[in-house]
Amino acid sequence: MKKINDIELFEETKHWILEDKLGIDFAVNILIQDNIIKKSQYNEYYKKIDNLYKNYYKKTYSDVKKCPKCKEGYLLKKKGRYGYFKACDRFPFCNFTEKI
Numbered sequence: 731m732k733k734i735n736d737i738e739l740f741e742e743t744k745h746w747i748l749e750d751k752l753g754i755d756f757a758v759n760i761l762i763q764d765n766i767i768k769k770s771q772y773n774e775y776y777k778k779i780d781n782l783y784k785n786y787y788k789k790t791y792s793d794v795k796k797c798p799k800c801k802e803g804y805l806l807k808k809k810g811r812y813g814y815f816k817a818c819d820r821f822p823f824c825n826f827t828e829k830i
């Protein structure tokens with residue numbers, strides 16, 4: 731089992747989280763399956779990944795909240811036909827939206 735730093739952790743998981751929108755739980759489970767982390771480290775890595783992506787989004791979006799529906803995604807400000815709103819970044823897997 732090799733040590734994985736935050737940069738590697740972000741690189742390793744961004745495909746699943748940012749592109750495939752599979753969520754943090756999925757990403758952590760794959761890391762366990764691939765023997766990158768231990769099963770007992772689930773909570774620790776869930777929090778780590780959660781913070782990595784929260785910080786990643788904070789660079790672009792000032793306040794980043796967790797999605798109350800799927801509890802995996804983050805609510806990001808989007809511009810729609812009728813103005814701004816917040817939507818879960820896991821769309822189309824989660825369709826939660828919120829008025830601003």
Ligand SMILES: [Zn+2]
Pocket residue numbers: 797798799800801802803804818819820824825826
């Ligand atoms: Zn969601």
